[in-house]
Amino acid sequence: MVSSTLRGPSAEAARRLESQLSDALDAAGSRKTAEIGQDLLGLADVVRREPRLRRVVTDVSLDDSAKAELVRSIFAGKVADESVDVLATATAQRWTAPRDLADSLELLGVRTTVRSADDPGRVADELFAVSRALTENPELRNVLGDPARSVDDKRTLLQGILENKVLASTLRLVEQAVAGTHRTVALAVAEYQKVAASVQGERVATVRSAQPLDDSDQERLRAALGRQYGRDIHLNLIVEPALIGGMRVEIGDDVIDGSVASRLDDARRKLAG
Known part of the structure; x- marks a missing residue:
């Protein structure tokens, strides 16, 4: 499933990455799949956080092999080979907007994290429960939306609330929701829940x-x-x-x-x- 927000070349690029990743995950166990999912979410954060890197890897005027080599020199040994391969392939694609690369990596990371769970349907249910809890608890919602609090602080808070109460995949996605790529944490969790359902068609x-x-x-x-x-x-x-x-x-x-x-x-x- 390619995000409905992607248009033109970005939608086609995301489909290529999804196809490549799907082939890699077919041969991976649940633990390896979870590792790759976490890698992709982390890579999405890095690409968003580092504008110079983002500009270089999405610049169509630069040599594709040179961009791929740059990515491998930075990330090889720090994340799984399959994750590096996805990002290296992404550098050879055309993107409608540079930010679409990070959005695609995040989407792939969410889908992969859901796939790593023994029960993807439970992940969808748990994400919905978290979304409802945020809707019904304005105090928690305000704390998670407070720009003065660090992302690590918010993730520690969520771990204290959810650890051992939800699947590891669910907790990882809720932690990702506070990264600030969506307007609110509640909207991020709701979007992830839709992605979790789509994994099962x-x-x-x-x-x-x-x-x-x-x-x-x-x-x-x-x-x-x-x-x-x-x-x-x-x-x-x-x-x-x-x-x-x-x-x-x-x-x-x-x-x-x-x-x-x-x-x-x-x-x-x-x-x-």
Whole structure:
């Protein structure tokens, strides 16, 4: 899956990197896959943090082999060979904007980290739970968004909260979310959750219902949405008593509102003329 924000040459470059990485991961175990995922997230941070390096490796006027050799001289022995190979290949690609290289490395790092988990579906569920916790806890949200606090300080805080409560892959992605590449930590976690679902070929549907849905209701809803959208569906379930009854489903830009509260609002508007 290539990020929908990438356009033109960047989208094609990201697809090439994804194909190369997928071949490498097919032969890697979960531990090696986790290592590569962490490498790619780290490389994305370095490329963003070092403008001179970013300019050089995305400059199409420079010799591709020289750029690849530069990358290998800097990173060989510090990250896995497979990770260096991805970045070396990236230097030979054309990028619509220089920042797209780091964005692509981050996306590949997220996908690889999810793939390293024994249960990628659980990673998606845990990321959603963290996203909800951030939404419902403004104090934590403000601490993580405080520019006066260092990234390391924020990561230490998250480790204290989540360690031994979520999968290692989930914790690694939540730690990455505070790197500042998204507008807020909550938005980063939400985006990573969508990527985690996509690793299993799923789309994400946020379902708000007045009462909890039992397993059979969830399965029927998942099957119905799957038929409608032609993809497996990952459900994010939120209980909102204010809906009174029924449910509201959000999937991409589509909204299916079958809640009692919505129908009552429609009736009030009609009565008011």
